Amino acid sequence: xxxxxxxxxxxxxxxxxxxxxxxxxxxxxxxxxxxxxxxxxxxxxxxxxxxxxxxxxxxxxxxxxxxxxxxxxxxxxxxxxxxxxxxxxxxxxxxxxxxxxxxxxxxxxxxxxxxxxxxxxxxxxxxxxxxxxxxxxxxxxxxxxxxxxxxxxxxxxxxxxxxxxxxxxxxxxxxxxxxxxxxxxxxxxxxxxxxxxxxxxxxxxxxxxxxxxxxxxxxxxxxxxxxxxxxxxxxxxxxxxxxxxxxxxxxxxxxxxxxxxxxxxxxxxxxxxxxxxxxxxxxxxxxxxxxxxxxxxxxxxxxxxxxxxxxxxxxxxxxxxxxxxxxxxxxxxxxxxxxxxxxxxxxxxxxxxxxxxxxxxxxxxxxxxxxxxxxxxxxxxxxxxxxxxxxxxxxxxxxxxxxxxxxxxxxxxxxxxxxxxxxxxxxxxxxxxxxxxx
Numbered sequence: 001x002x003x004x005x006x007x008x009x010x011x012x013x014x015x016x017x018x019x020x021x022x023x024x025x026x027x028x029x030x031x032x033x034x035x036x037x038x039x040x041x042x043x044x045x046x047x048x049x050x051x052x053x054x055x056x057x058x059x060x061x062x063x064x065x066x067x068x069x070x071x072x073x074x075x076x077x078x079x080x081x082x083x084x085x086x087x088x089x090x091x092x093x094x095x096x097x098x099x100x101x102x103x104x105x106x107x108x109x110x111x112x113x114x115x116x117x118x119x120x121x122x123x124x125x126x127x128x129x130x131x132x133x134x135x136x137x138x139x140x141x142x143x144x145x146x147x148x149x150x151x152x153x154x155x156x157x158x159x160x161x162x163x164x165x166x167x168x169x170x171x172x173x174x175x176x177x178x179x180x181x182x183x184x185x186x187x188x189x190x191x192x193x194x195x196x197x198x199x200x201x202x203x204x205x206x207x208x209x210x211x212x213x214x215x216x217x218x219x220x221x222x223x224x225x226x227x228x229x230x231x232x233x234x235x236x237x238x239x240x241x242x243x244x245x246x247x248x249x250x251x252x253x254x255x256x257x258x259x260x261x262x263x264x265x266x267x268x269x270x271x272x273x274x275x276x277x278x279x280x281x282x283x284x285x286x287x288x289x290x291x292x293x294x295x296x297x298x299x300x301x302x303x304x305x306x307x308x309x310x311x312x313x314x315x316x317x318x319x320x321x322x323x324x325x326x327x328x329x330x331x332x333x334x335x336x337x338x339x340x341x342x343x344x345x346x347x348x349x350x351x352x353x354x355x356x357x358x359x360x361x362x363x364x365x366x367x368x369x370x371x372x373x374x375x376x377x378x379x380x381x382x383x384x385x386x387x388x389x390x391x392x393x394x395x396x397x398x399x400x401x402x403x404x405x406x407x408x409x410x411x412x413x414x415x416x417x418x419x420x421x422x423x424x425x426x427x428x429x430x431x432x433x434x435x436x437x438x
Contacts, residue, residue: 068135069132069139072106074102076105076106079120080102080125081095083116084117087121089117090118092116105129106129106135108133108136161195161234163218164234165237166234167183167193167238167239168230168241169241170243171245172196172198172247173247175244177208179242180215184215193218197224198224199221199248200248223249230267241271241274242279243260243267246259264276268294272293277295280298280300282299333362333426334426335365335423336423337424343420347364347416347418348414357428359427362410363410363412364408364412364418364425365425367423408425
């Protein structure tokens with residue numbers, strides 16, 4: 001006699017899911033978790049425009065108009081069903097038929113598949129036709145006003161920027177468009193997000209948008225020395241900020257450098273981690289701007305005299321500089337990460353490495369670093385060191401000093417030993433995957 005098969009106890013679905021999940025390798029589970037963590041913020045950012053649109057509708061009393069419209073439709077559907085239910089020739093036999101008829105009538109569609117036959121039902125239909133047309137027109141006008149207002153605000157530069165890792169260009173002069181073109185030439189136009197803050201006219205901004213329609217370009221109108229304008233540009237999430245010698249608006253030309261220094265102080269106070277580049281008109285203001293902790297300072301016409309002298313001493317040399325610095329040239333000065341296996345080796349070996357790759361090594365550079373309090377105090381906890389730390393903590397102050405040593409070394413000796421923080425300065429052709437433009 002064959003034994004009866006024993007019934008297997010059914011496991012709950014949750015335990016089966018747990019067993020299946022535990023069978024995955026740990027590496028795959030970590031990758032899945034990382035992918036989910038990366039996906040959820042992107043999904044959340046995708047809902048931001050929808051939320052803003054709904055908030056815009058709320059400000060325009062969209063929900064109030066929609067609520068009144070639905071209430072009238074629902075009341076009319078109940079009333080017409082009540083009067084048509086006992087009619088012999090009626091074609092509205094349920095509450096759903098009445099609701100369908102009310103929606104079609106209010107929207108002025110008029111399918112004709114459902115209609116009242118009683119006198120009371122037709123009176124309700126007349127009232128719904130007149131009220132429905134007005135309410136539907138008001139409803140669609142409210143929705144359209146949100147889009148129109150957004151378009152007008154965008155044209156006037158009053159919309160907020162939602163970019164991340166973008167470039168903020170403050171001010172406008174005759175060189176700013178050349179900067180925009182250079183940024184586009186340096187990489188893919190879709191990958192570069194630029195926020196412009198200036199006081200150009202709407203016509204000038206529209207012409208720029210048409211010219212760079214393939215680039216992610218956002219215009220903000222306002223004075224960039226104020227924090228609220230910078231917050232609209234999402235300055236805290238920006239990667240670079242460029243302060244141009246601003247000639248837009250009605251500001252005095254004599255105070256351009258002063259406004260640049262004031263804007264630098266404001267930007268560094270709200271976004272200290274941002275890389276800030278500033279343009280100056282007067283070289284005498286350079287020491288003042290350095291105190292604002294600007295990363296790079298470009299003085300207008302600073303090297304003009306040197307170029308003129310080189311044209312006399314070494315004729316043709318200015319054309320070489322012009323070819324290297326021009327936007328259309330192929331050979332550019334670029335900054336390159338040094339391979340780890342060349343750290344600690346002489347400069348001569350690194351030069352040979354780049355020469356094999358059709359590049360000429362000119363020198364090395366390193367990023368400026370701030371000197372913190374821990375760099376000055378000793379490792380051993382002494383009474384004096386503890387006193388200094390305690391006093392700064394009580395005053396809620398931070399201490400940092402920018403190192404003033406020269407961080408660029410051009411044409412060093414062949415025996416120069418490459419340091420871990422060094423970056424290579426090379427003259428090379430455009431290779432976006434290999435080099436980054438200085």
